[in-house]
Amino acid sequence: MIKNTWYVAAEPGEIATSLLSRLILGVQVVIGRTESGQAFALEDRCPHRFAPLSLGRVVGERLQCGYHGAEFNPAGQCVSVPGQANTPSNAHVRSFPVVEKQGYIWIWMGDPELAGDLRSIPACFYRSDDPAWVGGYGHFESLQVNFNLINDNLFDITHAEFVHPESFGAEEMRIYRNAEPGEAYIDQKTTYTIAEREIVFRMQSLNMPGGPFYRWMVATSLGKNEYTGPVDLDMEVSWAAPTYTSFLLNARPAGQPREQGVQVCNMHSVTPASDFTSHYFYRSVKDYGPAELVEPFMQGVKAIFE
Ligand code: FES
Numbered sequence: 001m002i003k004n005t006w007y008v009a010a011e012p013g014e015i016a017t018s019l020l021s022r023l024i025l026g027v028q029v030v031i032g033r034t035e036s037g038q039a040f041a042l043e044d045r046c047p048h049r050f051a052p053l054s055l056g057r058v059v060g061e062r063l064q065c066g067y068h069g070a071e072f073n074p075a076g077q078c079v080s081v082p083g084q085a086n087t088p089s090n091a092h093v094r095s096f097p098v099v100e101k102q103g104y105i106w107i108w109m110g111d112p113e114l115a116g117d118l119r120s121i122p123a124c125f126y127r128s129d130d131p132a133w134v135g136g137y138g139h140f141e142s143l144q145v146n147f148n149l150i151n152d153n154l155f156d157i158t159h160a161e162f163v164h165p166e167s168f169g170a171e172e173m174r175i176y177r178n179a180e181p182g183e184a185y186i187d188q189k190t191t192y193t194i195a196e197r198e199i200v201f202r203m204q205s206l207n208m209p210g211g212p213f214y215r216w217m218v219a220t221s222l223g224k225n226e227y228t229g230p231v232d233l234d235m236e237v238s239w240a241a242p243t244y245t246s247f248l249l250n251a252r253p254a255g256q257p258r259e260q261g262v263q264v265c266n267m268h269s270v271t272p273a274s275d276f277t278s279h280y281f282y283r284s285v286k287d288y289g290p291a292e293l294v295e296p297f298m299q300g301v302k303a304i305f306e
Pocket of ligand 1 (some may be wrong): 046047048049050051065066067068070071
């Protein structure tokens with residue numbers, strides 16, 4: 001497992017009202033927010049009698065152990081022990097750098113001296129934090145699989161033709177077979193660019209039946225329940241090291257310019273829990289439609305991923 005990189009630790013909603021305990025890279029971590037709103041992550045074990053700190057509570061800017069009430073600041077230093085005038089200076093819990101960005105709470109499990117390098121928080125996730133894009137979150141806790149197999153699945157577009165014909169369509173997905181270097185959108189082709197941390201595919205499929213999900217995008221963009229005409233589709237797939245994939249879909253009635261298409265972005269990230277278990281997070285947003293459309297949109301997205 002790669003340690004010196006940023007991983008998704010939690011969705012904001014998971015720590016909005018309570019503490020969260022999650023196994024990350026083999027370490028049980030408690031993630032929470034102080035009363036002023038500062039996110040923190042500490043090893044989930046009190047140094048006194050090893051109670052899980054996630055069973056305690058936040059008191060002001062401190063995390064109070066639920067067993068004997070010792071209190072720790074976000075840096076993990078014990079700052080108060082009930083019944084003692086002096087606080088032992090060596091009473092300390094391991095703390096982990098956290099940052100809030102791109103719609104998630106991120107954690108750095110490696111050398112804290114290197115945590116200032118934010119490049120591993122994928123730029124292609126920016127829509128997650130952009131108010132012009134609305135949607136929801138989902139995740140699978142502790143899948144019984146090494147994180148690289150989920151990575152394989154997300155990076156491997158060849159499976160979509162066979163696994164997702166009832167959502168993304170089969171014919172549309174075959175364009176991966178015609179891949180070549182470049183960054184243009186070309187009908188019935190896939191082009192790709194490779195950079196230091198990111199690989200980007202661009203696919204285009206014009207005047208096609210469109211998988212049901214794309215037809216749903218077009219229908220809802222037109223305020224209709226159904227759209228049966230041909231569809232033009234562009235898709236940009238960005239894979240960022242080590243475990244991030246973003247799928248940007250642009251769909252419109254055949255013949256309309258790309259700028260008039262409506263867009264959906266599905267962002268996926270994988271956080272290793274251990275060598276054999278992984279947390280799989282997804283964030284799905286769209287750039288169109290009324291507020292009432294968010295729930296059916298997320299229901300559709302969940303049905304695909306689950
Ligand atoms: S176990 Fe935490 S204060 Fe005793």
